[in-house]
Amino acid sequence: MPWIEANANVAVTLTVNGVSHRLELDARVTLLDALREHLRLTGTKKGCDHGQCGACTVLVNGRRINSCLSLAAMHGADNITTIEGLGTTDALHPLQAAFVAADGLQCGYCTAGQICSAMGMLEEWRAGWPSHVGEHAPAEAITAAEIRERMSGNLCRCAAYPRIVEAIQRYAGDEGAST
Amino acid sequence: MTEAIVKMDTPFADSLLDRVPAPLVGTELPRIDGPRKVTGTARYAAEHFPDGLVHGVLLRAPFGCGRITKVDPAEALAMPGVLAVIRDERMVRNGGGFAGAAAPVQGVEEVAYFGQPIGLVVADSLERARAAALCVRLTFETAPGVFDMVASRETALPPTDDIFGLFLIHTEQGDVAHAASEASALVDAVWQTPSQSHAAMEPHASVAIWQDGQLTLHGSYQSPVVTRDQLATVMGLEPTQVRILSPFVGGGFGGKLGVMPEAVAAAIAAQQLGRPVKVVMTRQQVFEMTGRRPMTYQRLRLGADAAGQLTLVQHDTITDQLTGEVFFEPAGLATHLLYAGANRQVDHKVVRTNKLLGVSMRAPGEAVGQLALECAMDELAEALNLDPIEFRLRNEPERHPETGVPFSSRALVACLKQGAARFGWPTRSRDPGAFRDGEWLVGYGMSSAARGNLFGPSRARVRIEGDGRVTVETEMTDIGTGTYTILAQIVADLLGVELAQVDVRLGDTDDPASAGSGGSWGATTSGSAVYAACSELRVRLAAAAGAPVDAITLAGGVLTAPGIRRPITDLVGNGLAVEGVAQPGESNTRLNQTSYGAHFCEVRVHAVTGEMRVARWSSVFAAGRILNLKTATSQAIGGIVLGIGGALTEELIHDPRSGKVVNRDLGEYHVAVHADIPAIDVHFLEERDSVANPLLAKGVGELGVCGAGAAVANAVYNATGVRVREFPITLDKLLHGLPPLTSATSRT
Numbered sequence: 038m039p040w041i042e043a044n045a046n047v048a049v050t051l052t053v054n055g056v057s058h059r060l061e062l063d064a065r066v067t068l069l070d071a072l073r074e075h076l077r078l079t080g081t082k083k084g085c086d087h088g089q090c091g092a093c094t095v096l097v098n099g100r101r102i103n104s105c106l107s108l109a110a111m112h113g114a115d116n117i118t119t120i121e122g123l124g125t126t127d128a129l130h131p132l133q134a135a136f137v138a139a140d141g142l143q144c145g146y147c148t149a150g151q152i153c154s155a156m157g158m159l160e161e162w163r164a165g166w167p168s169h170v171g172e173h174a175p176a177e178a179i180t181a182a183e184i185r186e187r188m189s190g191n192l193c194r195c196a197a198y199p200r201i202v203e204a205i206q207r208y209a210g211d212e213g214a215s216t
Numbered sequence: 217m218t219e220a221i222v223k224m225d226t227p228f229a230d231s232l233l234d235r236v237p238a239p240l241v242g243t244e245l246p247r248i249d250g251p252r253k254v255t256g257t258a259r260y261a262a263e264h265f266p267d268g269l270v271h272g273v274l275l276r277a278p279f280g281c282g283r284i285t286k287v288d289p290a291e292a293l294a295m296p297g298v299l300a301v302i303r304d305e306r307m308v309r310n311g312g313g314f315a316g317a318a319a320p321v322q323g324v325e326e327v328a329y330f331g332q333p334i335g336l337v338v339a340d341s342l343e344r345a346r347a348a349a350l351c352v353r354l355t356f357e358t359a360p361g362v363f364d365m366v367a368s369r370e371t372a373l374p375p376t377d378d379i380f381g382l383f384l385i386h387t388e389q390g391d392v393a394h395a396a397s398e399a400s401a402l403v404d405a406v407w408q409t410p411s412q413s414h415a416a417m418e419p420h421a422s423v424a425i426w427q428d429g430q431l432t433l434h435g436s437y438q439s440p441v442v443t444r445d446q447l448a449t450v451m452g453l454e455p456t457q458v459r460i461l462s463p464f465v466g467g468g469f470g471g472k473l474g475v476m477p478e479a480v481a482a483a484i485a486a487q488q489l490g491r492p493v494k495v496v497m498t499r500q501q502v503f504e505m506t507g508r509r510p511m512t513y514q515r516l517r518l519g520a521d522a523a524g525q526l527t528l529v530q531h532d533t534i535t536d537q538l539t540g541e542v543f544f545e546p547a548g549l550a551t552h553l554l555y556a557g558a559n560r561q562v563d564h565k566v567v568r569t570n571k572l573l574g575v576s577m578r579a580p581g582e583a584v585g586q587l588a589l590e591c592a593m594d595e596l597a598e599a600l601n602l603d604p605i606e607f608r609l610r611n612e613p614e615r616h617p618e619t620g621v622p623f624s625s626r627a628l629v630a631c632l633k634q635g636a637a638r639f640g641w642p643t644r645s646r647d648p649g650a651f652r653d654g655e656w657l658v659g660y661g662m663s664s665a666a667r668g669n670l671f672g673p674s675r676a677r678v679r680i681e682g683d684g685r686v687t688v689e690t691e692m693t694d695i696g697t698g699t700y701t702i703l704a705q706i707v708a709d710l711l712g713v714e715l716a717q718v719d720v721r722l723g724d725t726d727d728p729a730s731a732g733s734g735g736s737w738g739a740t741t742s743g744s745a746v747y748a749a750c751s752e753l754r755v756r757l758a759a760a761a762g763a764p765v766d767a768i769t770l771a772g773g774v775l776t777a778p779g780i781r782r783p784i785t786d787l788v789g790n791g792l793a794v795e796g797v798a799q800p801g802e803s804n805t806r807l808n809q810t811s812y813g814a815h816f817c818e819v820r821v822h823a824v825t826g827e828m829r830v831a832r833w834s835s836v837f838a839a840g841r842i843l844n845l846k847t848a849t850s851q852a853i854g855g856i857v858l859g860i861g862g863a864l865t866e867e868l869i870h871d872p873r874s875g876k877v878v879n880r881d882l883g884e885y886h887v888a889v890h891a892d893i894p895a896i897d898v899h900f901l902e903e904r905d906s907v908a909n910p911l912l913a914k915g916v917g918e919l920g921v922c923g924a925g926a927a928v929a930n931a932v933y934n935a936t937g938v939r940v941r942e943f944p945i946t947l948d949k950l951l952h953g954l955p956p957l958t959s960a961t962s963r964t
């Protein structure tokens with residue numbers, strides 16, 4: 038089978054959290070596996086490998102994507118931000134701090150995806166992207182209904198949902214107040 | 217090492233936790249492992265990279281029942297980077313049980329269910345192993361299997377084992393047939409619940425490393441010691457030759473209790489190849505080859521007299537399981553004790569099917585059993601023209617209605633009353649379909665909740681270092697439950713040190729063995745072991761200071777007693793360590809221990825399409841002392857949401873021709889998502905249970921799911937007038953019975 042025999046490696050430079058990494062990768066390596074297995078940035082999680090859970094969400098040029106649905110070789114020209122690029126345990130990003138304060142996590146496996154997704158989602162909302170719940174024109178503050186709708190691609194089996202919404206709302210409110 | 221034992225032979229009237237001046241226990245302390253989890257620095261099983269690591273991908277049987285006759289690995293082995301195609305009789309066919317060291321069913325020839333693991337392909341990269349796994353050629357013979365439990369229910373037989381006496385197979389008292397003929401009101405119907413998947417967000421994953429005859433395995437396991445013992449048996453090793461590390465577990469819910477196929481495969485491959493091997497299940501494999509909550513077929517027959525007193529409580533349940541497996545879904549568990557009634561029968565039977573292994577899933581028995589029982593109670597209340605809360609109040613038993621033993625603590629009535637007030641229950645219209653808000657029919661529903669409280673042996677070592685820091689070490693895990701935080705709180709309170717001074721190390725089988733995470737007993741059992749260690753350390757500190765232990769106060773790293781004030785660091789020398797042991801005793805059996813609660817919800821059903829939305833939720837629980845209000849509330853919410861999913865969306869669909877799980881991914885198996893879940897109001901009553909353990913706490917983790925789905929179903933009925941007894945309540949089951957569009961009165 039030619040697709041197996043080809044076994045081609047590709048060279049790609051991935052810029053992750055501001056650092057460039059030159060990699061020789063099997064062309065089949067997804068962005069998610071490049072991050073986890075090759076760069077050992079394991080904060081980004083694999084929950085399904087099929088774009089169905091959101092655990093692998095990262096920001097590519099500020100936009101949220103499911104990194105399991107994208108090949109690493111496609112991202113040579115991009116700026117990738119993962120959970121490791123937001124804050125550290127000693128200096129949490131305000132959204133990370135809001136998750137801890139609201140207990141927007143339990144086992145923690147979906148958490149990086151929820152946080153990266155929320156970052157991208159708030160940008161989409163500020164930019165006036167529409168959503169199914171129909172509150173198109175940016176209101177003063179994002180509503181819980183908007184957050185629930187826009188975050189529904191991020192599953193949490195521990196079901197921290199109400200508290201994730203609370204964390205995002207709290208963070209978005211503080212951001213709004215400080216800008 | 218000194219041991220300090222707390223054995224629950226007599227009630228614990230006086231807990232040290234109630235003498236702490238400004239306790240952390242009970243507060244809303246944020247979880248201490250939170251910063252690591254939100255920054256992605258907590259490392260889970262698959263996130264270890266020992267030198268020389270290679271990747272394994274499991275092979276699975278693509279048929280429901282029969283035998284593999286030939287495996288041709290030639291094509292796969294010829295592919296670049298492929299190291300081995302391993303088929304070893306030690307590999308496990310079914311996952312292991314939640315307790316005991318017995319080996320699970322092994323073998324790679326006989327196939328008992330679709331998707332069963334039958335081998336492992338190993339290559340130097342994940343991509344190569346994955347591609348090669350598609351090129352292993354299988355030849356097999358199929359055999360007739362049993363794939364449809366409901367169609368085969370006449371073949372049901374009693375379970376072969378009562379699972380350590382935890383599950384009663386059959387109980388009866390009085391005369392149920394006579395009671396049925398005499399009852400003023402009777403409900404006699406069948407409720408069905410489907411197979412469900414735990415679907416923890418972290419797939420099962422193991423990294424196996426051999427060194428000098430020792431096996432180290434980074435795994436995702438709720439109870440590493442149980443897993444270690446089973447893995448040792450399977451591999452033909454002594455338990456001392458195996459070490460399992462599970463400091464972070466990405467969700468379990470019962471799906472990661474016994475050893476699972478990926479751990480065994482990784483261990484065998486690492487042994488054979490002399491290199492570390494990582495095996496991570498794909499999401500599809502998690503659905504197909506780990507475990508499921510078995511499906512149930514439950515007949516409820518409830519009867520009452522004209523005064524609304526239950527005279528008959530009968531619950532006959534049928535569930536399914538693989539041949540030879542002892543676990544069964546104990547769906548009648550809560551029916552034994554939730555309500556009074558003189559004539560009773562609870563029965564369990566099992567149909568042997570060729571479908572994925574049935575295992576414990578969050579609140580085994582109670583989650584699905586209360587779905588049926590609490591819906592039946594709603595139906596009978598209606599038949600009696602009673603409010604469902606009033607009906608429950610009239611049937612509150614003083615003692616366990618079967619055994620006559622007292623309850624250690626039981627605040628169901630208070631939960632019902634306070635929950636009703638918080639939710640605004642009195643505004644409910646008792647007539648179904650009567651309340652419409654625009655295009656939405658609005659219904660209120662409620663249910664009781666009950667989950668048995670268990671206690672098991674558990675150990676923890678607590679060491680005060682010379683510099684005053686305190687280390688807690690136990691094999692216990694934190695699967696999202698809050699263990700790290702709760703144990704640190706107990707230590708900080710009992711030894712009077714700052715929280716930041718406490719290090720908690722979990723999930724290592726080299727540390728003292730715990731009861732593990734399961735059965736809602738993790739916090740209370742491991743917390744009791746820590747309590748035992750700390751109370752002995754207090755005795756030691758008092759002795760070192762020359763003060764009677766009852767006279768000391770420990771706070772801010774300082775021991776004070778009349779005329780004495782000494783920093784703890786002065787009293788411990790180079791360090792002081794005690795191993796605490798918590799042991800169940802007579803008091804755990806002399807009284808019935810159960811956690812209780814009540815759920816209330818508003819469900820909106822679209823009058824045209826039948827779409828259902830849960831709009832509002834309140835629950836009140838009583839579970840003894842709440843150790844951490846924040847994590848306990850999160851646990852309660854998690855359970856409630858699982859209940860909502862179980863009521864409305866979750867169903868593993870088996871192909872009736874092969875048993876295959878058709879919807880084996882997260883796109884087709886519908887767990888609740890953000891948009892499905894409203895704000896959830898959770899309230900815990902102040903309670904102490906001195907019979908349960910020295911913390912005076914009862915289990916919380918599984919209580920939330922108990923009854924939650926029934927509250928949803930009862931609200932759907934109240935909104936529409938349609939009783940759906942086959943879960944989940946998808947809208948196709950509602951549409952035929954929705955009220956005519958003109959009938960309901962609009963009220964806002």
Ligand code: FES
Nearest residue numbers: 084086088091105
């Ligand atoms: S791992 Fe990418 S969406 Fe699930």
Ligand code: FES
Nearest residue numbers: 143147193194195
């Ligand atoms: S915190 Fe466990 S899956 Fe979200």
